[in-house]
Amino acid sequence: MLSITSVVKGQINPERPLKAWATNAPRPADERTAVNTRADPLGGGGAATRGKAATIYDVAQAAGVSHQTVSRFLRGFEGIRPETRERVVQALEDLGYRPNLTARSLKSGRSHRIGALTHEISLVGPSRIVEGASIAAREAGYVLDIVSLDSSNPRAIEDSLALITQHDLAGVLALAVTDEMTRAFAATAFRVPAYVAAESEGVPADxxxxxxxxxxxxxxxxxxxxxxxxxxxxxxxxxxxxxxxxxxxxxxxxxxxxxxxxxxxxxxxxxxxxxxxxxxxxxxxxxxxxxxxxxxxxxxxxxxxxxxxxxxxxxxxxxxxxxxxxxxxxxxxxxxxxxxFEGQGRAAVFQLLARIGNTEVAPMSVPAPLLVIRRSSGPAPQR
Amino acid sequence: MLSITSVVKGQINPERPLKAWATNAPRPADERTAVNTRADPLGGGGAATRGKAATIYDVAQAAGVSHQTVSRFLRGFEGIRPETRERVVQALEDLGYRPNLTARSLKSGRSHRIGALTHEISLVGPSRIVEGASIAAREAGYVLDIVSLDSSNPRAIEDSLALITQHDLAGVLALAVTDEMTRAFAATAFRVPAYVAAESEGVPADxxxxxxxxxxxxxxxxxxxxxxxxxxxxxxxxxxxxxxxxxxxxxxxxxxxxxxxxxxxxxxxxxxxxxxxxxxxxxxxxxxxxxxxxxxxxxxxxxxxxxxxxxxxxxxxxxxxxxxxxxxxxxxxxxxxxxxFEGQGRAAVFQLLARIGNTEVAPMSVPAPLLVIRRSSGPAPQR
DNA sequence: ACAACCGATGTTATCGACAACATCCTAGAT
DNA sequence: ATCTAGGATGTTGTCGATAACATCGGTTGT
Structure with missing residues (x-):
């Protein structure tokens, strides 16, 4: 049994400012490369990181602009004068700004979370599907909210669905599906796109x-x-x-x-x-x-x-x-x-993203199954 | 390869109103039992469920009270006249109200998500740890935001941490830990409690x-x-x-x-x-x-x-x-x-919840390891 | 030379819930 | 019968971000 070592994280100064504000925004090309360049010797960022998280208002004040200008910059708006932009960038870095996604999704009504309901994640198949889905989601800037059903709890599905419907999600996925889950899923009114990743039983198009x-x-x-x-x-x-x-x-x-x-x-x-x-x-x-x-x-x-x-x-x-x-x-x-399996997870996420309206995702190609011949099969014995 | 069957969820009328609004609030005792009782023949709820999600304002209007009264009810405030309470309950059910957790956590600054960073979830160990964590989290009313590291991507840890720090989480967990991850974790300034679940290397208390x-x-x-x-x-x-x-x-x-x-x-x-x-x-x-x-x-x-x-x-x-x-x-x-493994996951979540300030969690008892003797071990051969 | 116009930026409203404070009404005190 | 305490409820502001609209200075058209 592992013991749990806690790492109490106060507001330790970030050795490597993550520049997280640049993560989801269409950013100027030169930003991408220079993540580790700022070797700030405990100055600058310290003051800002210590207290509460910086908001766009803090950044705006530091840059001497309005919060809206900051917001525009963050969202990749082009029409900002270079010098203004400069000041905003500077303030952003100095304060170690991180967007508050909660506020963002409250206003914009969009979230970057995908709910994933899955059975028995400890089985090899489901866990690999989840892994594929998780990675694909992360690459698209989403995180997967995993709700693993405890099969020993009969009310688990209900509970989980209730949990899922409350959180505001970009979409909901059912992975590694049993009939029970499919039924419960279909009976639930999600307010967002929902997909059931399952081997279809009817005659599939492909x-x-x-x-x-x-x-x-x-x-x-x-x-x-x-x-x-x-x-x-x-x-x-x-x-x-x-x-x-x-x-x-x-x-x-x-x-x-x-x-x-x-x-x-x-x-x-x-x-x-x-x-x-x-x-x-x-x-x-x-x-x-x-x-x-x-x-x-x-x-x-x-x-x-x-x-x-x-x-x-x-x-x-x-x-x-x-x-x-x-x-x-x-x-x-x-x-x-x-x-x-990983491909299935990826595919499920891509399908969901497509329905969510994220047009940037490439359609998945379906890898053909591969027969792997080893030594457990051999010529039939002669009778 | 599985194909993905989509289930397009419009605002289908919820056959079984989830009464999700009661989930996290201290609720009147009699509420617990009566989940399936409302057999509403497509009336009432229909109109409300069709459009956007109902807010406390909608509920307030339907009940003829102020939104604050609704909020009070939801938060388990006692001083509400029975008749008022009645109307609120009715409106809540009719509209199929579900709290918007985004708005809630924006204001309250608290969220019910736990970020979990894990390596190679497709390995048996990690996946079972994650499952245990996921179930424990769900039982406590939290969901696990899983970020699975793609070991083929060298920047995965950075990206993942950036992703995690943006979302607003109640706490952050590192499961199934490598040194690399521990290091990256320690170097990151989370604004919330963070724990690394790992076999400790020093002399442990227990x-x-x-x-x-x-x-x-x-x-x-x-x-x-x-x-x-x-x-x-x-x-x-x-x-x-x-x-x-x-x-x-x-x-x-x-x-x-x-x-x-x-x-x-x-x-x-x-x-x-x-x-x-x-x-x-x-x-x-x-x-x-x-x-x-x-x-x-x-x-x-x-x-x-x-x-x-x-x-x-x-x-x-x-x-x-x-x-x-x-x-x-x-x-x-x-x-x-x-x-x-599942116990490790549970323990990690409990530890984190305890640090978050959730006092309701029971301390974990650590199961002793068990030697399982099978046939791969036998008497040493005589030389 | 004056108005329409436009780019760059600031101001105000909004999302949904919670919280502080304000107000109203009723019951008990004087 | 009037005052007051306090319970029940309404009003307004707040969280951090986005969106709509307003504004400012300087061009451009005629």
């Missing part, structure tokens, strides 16, 4: 957009080419649309090749559930290929199969989905489908 | 507070009792204080038993680095026990050792730290030390 639609056939093809004919799927929890999609696309892929599914087992994404799915069976299905809906369940399933005396891949092949970082070091290393 | 201080001796004792005498440590990146602590406590634990470390290898927390640490060695050290600083590196090391012909645990024992969910399903299942 089928590349669904990992399982394109990826599962690749997995099945790989196994079929190795001679496998009898398959078992270890599915995720059916309240996750991602889990349902994988079941559907698994069956479709088999069907289109005239192969058969020997059975579908159910897990909850965890390695433990993959292990139980196999080990609790009275008898292991007569299949040669096991396709788990994610790598963790594949890991658990592999252990259970080995304990039952199956050799992998000599007797049975096991494949997963996601290509988590550890999959290459399972024993045997796992054949799987690479899933670009 | 030694139970450090996982490795208590836990590594347990691991070493376990292995020593099995007859192991020659140990190798696979360390984390040295810029993480957690990694340094583990090295230090590993050495101390060996020393106190008169045992010797045959070597310290270095990884980066990933399974790949654990694999490389062993596989790239010209010759595997003559040791019987390998102690990795986390489970992922243990996984990689196990694979490399097996590939080099070592049997686990017959020839060598391998143990990890953290007890991630998958560790029980490695082959062999990994002996490790349970690490309460």
């Amino acid at each position: 089928p590349r957009g669904i990992l399982s639609r394109v990826g599962l056939p690749m997995l099945v093809a790989h196994l079929a080419e190795l001679g496998h004919r009898r398959f078992v799927h270890i599915a995720g929890p059916s309240m996750w649309s991602a889990a349902r999609n994988r079941v559907r696309d698994y069956e479709a892929a088999l069907h289109s090749r005239g192969l058969q599914s020997v059975g579908i087992l159910h897990g909850d994404w965890s390695a433990a559930s993959g292990y139980r799915a196999i080990s609790e069976l009275a008898q292991v299905p007569d299949a040669t290929a096991f396709l788990a809906a994610n790598d963790q369940m594949a890991l658990g399933a592999m252990l259970a199969l080995k304990e039952r005396g199956f050799r992998i891949p000599a007797d049975v092949s096991v494949v997963g989905v996601d290509d988590i970082a550890e999959a290459a070091f399972f024993d045997p290393p796992l054949t799987t489908l690479r899933n670009d | 030694p139970r507070g450090i996982l490795s201080r208590v836990g590594l001796p347990m691991l070493v004792a376990h292995l020593a009792e099995l007859g192991h005498r020659r140990f190798v440590h696979i360390a984390g990146p040295s810029m993480w204080s957690a990694a340094r602590n583990r090295v230090r406590d590993y050495e101390a634990a060996l020393h106190s038993r008169g045992l010797q470390s045959v070597g310290i290898l270095h990884g980066d927390w990933s399974a790949a680095s654990g694999y490389r640490a062993i596989s790239e060695l010209a010759q595997v050290p003559d040791a019987t026990a390998f102690l990795a600083a986390n489970d992922q590196m243990a996984l990689g090391a196990m694979l490399a050792l097996k590939e080099r012909g070592f049997r686990i645990p017959a020839d060598v024992s391998v143990v990890g730290v953290d007890d991630i969910a998958e560790a029980a399903f490695f082959d062999p299942p990994l002996t490790t030390l349970r690490n309460d």
